[in-house]
Amino acid sequence: MQSRFLPYMLLAPATLFLAVFFVYPFVQIGILAFSSGDGFTMGHIQTMASHWKFGTALWNTVLLTAIIVPIQLALALSMASIVTKLKTGRSTILFVFAIPLGLSDLAAGIIWLAIFEQSGFLNSMLAGLGVIEQPILFLGYQNMWVIFAAVVLAEIWRATAIMMVILVSGMGLIPKEYYEAAEVFGASPWKRFTKVTLPLLRPSLQTALILRTIAAFEVFAVVVALGGTTLPVLMGETYQWQFTMRDRNVAAAYAMVILGISIAATLVFLRLLRVPKEARL
């Protein structure tokens, strides 16, 4: 009897903590987004959606995610494959790769700003090499795509390692014998990757993709550091409405949009990378 309830009792404090500090504010935001002084309203959502920046912010966020996450996935998969094959020095390399993980996203943004700004490393280097005479303004609003590319670069640099770490541990769980069997039965290295590694890695891929996609929808500090408000994104707009326009209701509406697309993405990944119970490792 006692042992049946024990796990639940042990989890109770954490559950309570989450309920108080997460679910409660969350419900509050939901209420803020859909209510005014006199009950339910879609007014805030309309205000948000009809603002000229909303469409751009949504488009930019989704586009950034759609570019960053696949690149990160490809990079993380190749790096993880290489790291997994190492016989020695594996932990050192993992450690080096994981260094950017220790940085906050704002710090990462500032580092890349130091590279791209007018008096930054890139300009000094190009000038030093004699490629240019005048420093170039990379991050101006005329060069929106440069800001965009800089954000993509900074995000890839900053957050690929987390995916890689998850995939490395996932690959470590795949027994060597399956690769040997595949090899004996004629699979080339690429076929072994697509026919053995990828299918058996689905649970880890799921985790990594969900984590990264949700984080990508919330991209903020790096964008602010590199482009200020030149490149509107959803999280930036939430911040603007909350603190500059002082409209908590519309800010809450933005938060709801981010939540909505995050849930949608999560469901897609859960469905797409589902492993039937009988086919698990």
Next chain:
Amino acid sequence: MAEIIIKQVAKSFGTFQALHSIDMTIRDREFMVLLGASGCGKTTLLRIIAGLETPSQGEVWIGGRRVDHLPPRERGIAMVFQNYAVFPHLTVFENIAFGLRMKKLPQQEIDKRVNRTAELMHIEQLLKRYSGQLSGGQRQRVAVARALAMEPDVILMDEPLSNLDALLRLEMRAELKGVLAESKSTAIYVTHDQVEAMSLADRISVMNGGKIVQNASPVEIYRDPAARFVGSFIGNPPMNFIKANRQDIGRWRVAGLDLYGPSHGASSLEFAIRPEDLTIGEGGFIATARVVEPLGAHTLVTCEVDGKPFRAVLDSDLKVAPGDVLTLIPKPDRIRWFDPETLLAV
């Protein structure tokens, strides 16, 4: 043509030497059984032939081609793994079809081969299941079917029937023998079950401690063990050994009997006889029965000769009880002699 030649292959894991200079030739379409106790290096040798392990030295040739630097998939082999290695994310059908898909065979041919081998292994009703939904024995049969479906030049089987019940094993053994006899595959079959080895093999290689001790036909292995180890490992119950002291040239004293033997210079040899090559009669070894085990047609009697255990398989008509004193005569043409120094036959 897929003759396998192994030349002076050795393998060390760190400081541990798992294989010592193995030399072996397996003829085209031959069924070779590797027999040996657990840990003697059977799997290691098979993995070297498959290309999953690199030999520390030596050469492997398959079908006239040196293959020890080729990856497994370029060696024309298929393998049944000791731990099955049936893919968990594929159904039984797709597991068996795996190698065929890699070869890009047409779907029709794949269906045909999968169904045929599945039927052979009695797993045709499991084709839609996943590995996680199979018993150990069923999984093992999937592994065998997967290898057979390839119709390879060389098929390597690492204890492919070890997990089946006695009856199924007997049946599968016969099926395997039939299929492989009809196929063009050269087979190497690892087992530590000597009955299996005897019944399947064209030739048996007995391994011990990373060396091949004897390589011969099943009957020869049984009748004329080249080393003491083979005699003590093959046969159930194994050979009896008694110390023999030299009396004169070609005459040896064995547990109170004077026997003609090899004219060997050593002062002592080991006399050896199989338990079923003993008969009761005048002037034999004086043996006191200790344990009597009726086996149906025969009775296994464990006696004491010269203070050491000594087994005899006798006709079950003979009434023997523990404590009885028997006189056991060895059949002269079945007596074998071993050198206690080299442990080899003389």
